Amino acid sequence: MSEPLAHSARNGAPEQTYRAHVGEVIRLGLKFGREAARFSPKQEGSFLAALEMALNYHDLGKLDEIFQDDLRRNRGKTRLNHVDAGVAHLLRGKHAEAVIAAYAHHKGLPSMPDERAKNTPDIPMGMFRDLEKDAGTTGLKTYQRTDSKLTDYLSEHARIFPLAERPRAAGFDSLVRRLLLSCLVDADHSDTARHYGNERRVEPPPLLAFERLAALDRYVANLRAKINPETNRERVRQELRCDVYRACRERDVTPDEAILACDSPVGTGKTTAVMAHLLRVAAERGLRRVFVVLPFTNIIDQSVDVYRRALCLPGETETDMEAVVAAHHHRVEYESFEFRHLAARWDSPIVVTTAVQFFETLAGKGTAQLRKLHQAAGSAFFVDEAHAAMPAALWPRMFRWMRELCDDWACHLVLASGSLTRFWELEDFVPVKERRPISELVSTNVANRTREFEEQRVRIKTHSEKLSLSALAEFILSKPGPRLAILNTVQSTAVLANHLRQNCKLGLNVEHISTALTPLDRAKTITRVRARLTSTEANWCLVATSCVEAGVDFSFRSAFRESWGLVNLLQIAGRANRSGEYPDTEVWDFRHNDSDGLSLHPQAKVAREVLAIIFKRRTQPSPSDCTEALRLELRNDRGAQALRIEEIERAEKAANYPEVAKLCRIITAETRTVLVDRALADRIESGDRTQFPTWRDIMKNSVQIWANRLRPGDLPVKRIGFDDELWAWIGDYDGFLGYMAGVL
Secondary structure: OOOOEEEOOEOOEOOEEHHHHHHHHHHHHHHHHHHHHOOOOOOHHHHHHHHHHHHHHOOHHHHOHHHHHHHHOOOOOOOOOOHHHHHHHHHHOOOHHHHHHHHHHHHOOOEHHHHHOOOOOOOOOOOOOOOOOEOOOOOOEHHHHHHHHHHHHHHHHHHHOOOOOOOOOOOOOHHHHHHHHHHHHHHHHHHHHHHOOOOOOOOOOOOOHHHHHHHHHHHHHHHHHHOOOOOHHHHHHHHHHHHHHHHHHOOOOOOOOOEEEEOOOOOOOHHHHHHHHHHHHHHHHOOOEEEEEEOOHHHHHHHHHHHHHHOOOOOOOHHHHHHHEEEEOOOOOOOOOOOHHHOOOOOOOEEEEEHHHHHHHHOOOOHHHHOOHHHHOOEEEEEOOHHHOOOHHHHHHHHHHHHHHHHHOOOEEEEEOOOOOOHHHOOOOOOHHHOOOOEEOOOHHHHHHHHHHHOOOOEEEEEEEEEOHHHHHHHHHOOOOOEEEEOOOHHHHHHHHHHHHHOOOOHHHEEEEOOOOOHHHHHHHHHHHHHHHOOOOOOOEEEEOHHHOOOOOOOEOEEEEEOOOHHHHHHHHOOEOOOOOOOOOEEEEEEEOOOOOOOOOHHHHHHHHHHHHHHHHOOOOOHHHHHHHHHHHHHHOOOHHHHHHHHHHHHHHOOEHHHHHHHOOOOOOOEEEEEOOHHHHHHHHOOOHHHOOOHHHHHHOEEEEEHHHOOOOOOOEEEOOOOOOEEEEOOOOEOOOEHHHHOO
């Protein structure tokens, strides 16, 4: 018998044998699994046993003569579901967790209730089997064909590989199942992409935590030496930044302190201070990776720029640092064979990503999404601006997963924000029996001094009357500049920016930042904004969405925030008079109507009502009100948040993975990647994979647009990917309004 195949010849690449593919998947998968499982003595043995069984038999059905004929004839679409054979063999051996991983390695994690419903009196072992698809023209269903040929498959497999038999593993929780599937899928996708020449083997550099911590110390010291405070307030702020860095850098961590809180106010240097803490913990505990999780995409560029400069070791180039500190702006995940090699994989030692990417991956069920998750084991996490990371209803489940990573996979977590909501203290989020104290990262003495400074920095006010577009523009321009205005929707932001530039004749004295711009263009605008903020010019405005609300080191004279929640208002206060350089800075809460192109965000209603209540109680809200505001939001939303919490827990308990993934979406609307750079789109449309851009090129030159908008005649787009995975923008686009130039 000729050597069986795993993949057919395609796009100039030769056939790949079953021996080559399965052998490499076993090697890579066990490599990934061992690297992760060494951080979990509790799970290591059973995890690796289940993984090895799944790796060995995941493609067993490819040995069927029908599948082999399809591969040799290069039919493209095969007539047999090859997954069923491995599942059948593992089911007979009662390798429950290996069954789930093998079954899910193409279609993703299933709904266990739906699978159990496949067990019937006629087919008592129908769970995880393919009961529907026909086995070619044999007249049999796939499961029937598998059962009749399984002995032959195993005999042929044994001719190539020793038959594997490892201890049975069962009873994994959902996080462990996702990690297990992640190792299998990453090995499978990686080998396939490499065989076809789409991906080359590149070993990521090591973290070198001790060395990078020393580099960070030098960077911070040099930065401090260059700063010459001009006022007493600026001098005090500089001293506080030094104190916060030292407090985080020198904080001893006991074995039971795997989760810490940091509510140090804006402008106190959390970007470098918390990184110093995490690198110290990583060095002491032998962790392999640091994740920085941020709420908004354009904070990523700012943080990545700082980290690439601050953590650079002697001899490392800019190109080297791109591999050391990876920026993951938005979704670059592809399930299609053609685009798998373009996926972001979280294999850099320092990964800076969004809360959407990180937490939706924790809850994920799809293979493209979960492929990178195994990299999280043995990592330190910095969830910055945690108040804005996700809707409140998602925190209970996400917090349980994060706590499990810390308890069972040697991870370390810092939750940070200048307006931190201590959700873990509310029974609606964490039941009393599960609650445990979370210590502070910064000492009480340093924390008190930073709060005293914060309370004197800005005055927060509210304008409760609804404003029209022209009245809003007039109100903003009546205050001293430079000015920052944040609105709740991409459309409203573009409308106001365009109105100020055109109708109010401000011209180039208006800047605009939103997700209508690519990460590359947002970075250019941010660079201009920073330059303008250091100049003497005052009569100009930045109009933006909430993507600059938190974490960005801007400091404006006046700031305006369309009404949402208290934490949102306090965060924009951090973009005004950041170092105390202005004597009298005001931050305004405002509301507008829905005329002249302005749009209202439906999700703002409850938080806006609670903010109005807070203003009635206190004329000057503060970060100490944030947890109470969250409590009020839960009480005033007519049970919607509580219902979603219950639904997530019910779906999780039932192991209904598609439902968990759906309920845990941070951005509930499906989005698609839309390439704005037409030259890159042309390279993909050429079909020549040697010309394909990298995943970083795609991410920097694309935007995310709701999938339900991508319809013929609705927006100027065209499909250039497979299964709607990748699109091209063919309408107007400019560096000011982004794709909204083609919409307005």
